[in-house]
Amino acid sequence: MSTLAFDGTAMLGRQLLRVRNNPALVILTQTMPISMLLFFGYVFGSALAMPGAEYRSFLVPGLLVATAANGIMTGMFQAAQDVHRGVTDRLRTLPVSRAAVPVGQAAADVLVTAVGTVPFLLVGLAVGWRIEGSALEAVAAVGLLLLFRFACTWAGIFLGLLTRSEEAAGQLGSATFMLPLLSNAYIPTDNLPGWLRTIAEWNPISALTTALRELFGNAPVPEGAAWPVAHPVAGALAWCAVLLAVFVPLGVRRYARGEG
């Protein structure tokens, strides 16, 4: 286990160096949710029944979760890029713990996300979002968000090692953009037709978003929702547990085994 900790830290260091060497990329990635908050918040916000400021408060947790779900894409892209460039194979010929490389990648991604969330939340505060619950609940909300990011990145790492294609990762970017559209991240699901509402509420993004709204005190849990949304914190934790239980072993095994 100490081997994993040591190697994992070294690999985490590598990912952070990449960010330091290439800050423009990270800054650009972080501007995306901010512009979406402004566009959705003011453009859609004007057309919805909900008052604008209230909608922007509703939107902040949704965008946080939608951005976290992008971990699938970034995780996949980086893993595929490493395979493609031969970095993965160089590391695999070293006496390095098999799990260290994906663990380091996922941990670094969570750290970068945590830092990137700060400017987004500052813009959120500027447009009317507030932490309306207790500080402890707010911390729990952030913890849940980062746990979800960690789980999504693992799913991405597995897909990246499986497909070994940076192009496929790019294509998946469009799919992860669609995913929050079929959830309660941007709109309330109460008025959706029954079957569509069920699908949207079983979307992991919905449980996470509802949990964040509840913990930040931004919006109450909707009435008559499907189980993961009706019990948002438990639902969110369950989704994260399922994702991790599936993708951590798959990712590590795929990394250890290589392509053969």
Next chain:
Amino acid sequence: MTTTYAVLSEGLEKRFGEVRALRGLDLAVPRGTVCGVLGPNGAGKTTAVRLLTTLLRPDAGSARVAGHDLVREAAAVRRAIGVTGQYASVDGDLTGRQNLRLFARLHRMRAPNERAAELLERFGLTEAADRPASTYSGGMRRRLDLAASLVRRPEILFLDEPTTGLDPASRGAIWDAVRELKQDGTTVLLTTQYLEEADQLADDIALVDRGLVAHTGSPAQFKAVIGTYVEVVVADPEVLVEAAGVLDRLTGGQPTFDHERGAVGAVTRDTTLTLPRLVRELDAAGVPLLDASIEPPTLDDVFLRLTAEQEQEVAA
């Protein structure tokens, strides 16, 4: 555990779908020697290296690398080897120095910074040390790759086509590094498409064809199989016959003429024939020369000859 062989493989097989990349590779590399695995594209050289460096698992057969079983003791194998190939590369987003420091750290070296600086100096990369590796030229990149596989001195170094696509100066730098490593007692297994490279560096050559070792021997033995091509170009077409007579006497080969260029050539298996001697003999026979050359055989020559011989054996 000490053994005579750094690499010893028996019947290694690897299949990719329908393609049988290796069909039973037997390879024996004595400790402290340089083994050249020679073969054209698609012969299975890279697959062989990927298997022997634990990047792929064999479908059948077994191998011991540095005395450790390739499959059961993969971790011990990884501690003993260094690998450089087109697929095992450094991180282009990191600088040369950051890359080497990372590998030194992963090797649990006490002073990763010092080790990185030392290797950068040795491979002439000190000036470029703090630039991202993605900005390096092909030759610099290959030197950095090589440095990365030497961070902690390996017992066995695997080099997969280390000079393919490099300019002559960079190729020379890689060759010098291999010679130094051999002097330090490192075993080197290198794959190459160039007979000249194997001739320059290897103690033994294993010719690989369609997933099998088709032939093994020293570089001199390989060259003797095919012989050396001697050619002279004369100033006056009238003396072509005299030149052919001299060639016939020196080489014992059947002279062939190229009247348009005023050239005559012959194949010899006599490795002691030198260019000065050839010129002296022709001079003594009164043949005015424009040009003379002794060309070592190319891989194509050797390959065609050896595989043709094998096919004949099979037919017989």
